[in-house]
Amino acid sequence: SIGTITASVAHEINQPVAAIRTFADNAAAFLDRGEPARAATNLQSIVDLTSRIGTITAGLRRYARRGAGSIGPVALDEAIDGVRLLIGDRFRAKGVTLDLPNGPEARLTVIAGRVRLEQVLVNLLQNALDAVADRRDARVSVTVGRKGRDVVLTVADNGPGIEADIADHLFTPFATSKKDGLGLGLGIARDIMTEFGGTLDLVPAPEGAIFRMILVKA
Incomplete structure (x- = not known):
């Protein structure tokens, strides 16, 4: 519906807009300190x-319009760099450790669309950041592995986990445990992963929350 698409626009654009505000504040501070290169x-x-x-x-x-958009080989390290640009400052500001893969596994190539893959990862990481915000030892990690011909990415946090009544319909549009959340992120994220020929699921965990993304290796 038009309402769903409008809310989708607000949800997806919020991430880069928040990052722009942070970079603008940083640039102003660097100019005040006489550091034009950093600005x-x-x-x-x-x-x-x-x-x-x-x-x-x-x-x-x-x-x-239900169009799939451009899908092809995407280098994971480039997508991870894009995610770091979008959300890294937010983790640092809240004192939350963010572990992103940087070894050989991060250089794998998958079938996806780069910007939309970044959207999925940013949505998962923002949810994880919200979940661990009040913990002293807050940590969120992204790992990459292989499963046959597929590539598996996991996003894990050490927060309180997801309540069973929310988990049952977590990927339904407008399902959310956030007071002012739109609840569109995970529903759209799963649709995007399906378009890539992959999957997105919540994995049972003894603590925290773990989301698993499976993508076809290019």
């Missing part, structure tokens, strides 16, 4: 993120 780096990040917003809105228009 310029932050301003370039803003330029990159505004381009990303255009890509997201174009992708959401295709989603509204």
Whole structure:
């Protein structure tokens, strides 16, 4: 529906807009301290993120028309770099440890769309950040592994976990445990993964929450 697509736009654009605000604040601080080179780096990040917003809105228009968009080989390390740009400062600001893969496994290539794959990861990481925000030893980790011809990414946190009544319909649009959450992230994320020929599931865990993404290796 139009309402769902409108809410989707708000949900997906919120991440880069929040990052733009952070980079703008940083740039102003660097200028005040007489560090124009560091300010310029932050301003370039803003330029990159505004381009990303255009890509997201174009992708959401295709989603509204049920179009699959561009799918092909995507280097995981490039997608992970994009995720770090979008959400890394938020983790640092809250003092939450974010472990991202940087070994040989991060250089695997999968069948996906880069921007939409980043959207899925950012949604999962933002949910994890919200879940662990009040913990002293807060930690969120992304791991990459192989399962036959597939590539498996997991996003795990050491938060309180997900209540059973929420877990049962977690991927339904507007299902959320957040007071002011839209509840669209996981529903759209699963649809995106399906378009890639992959899956997104919640994995039972003794503590915290673990989400598993399975993608076809390119």
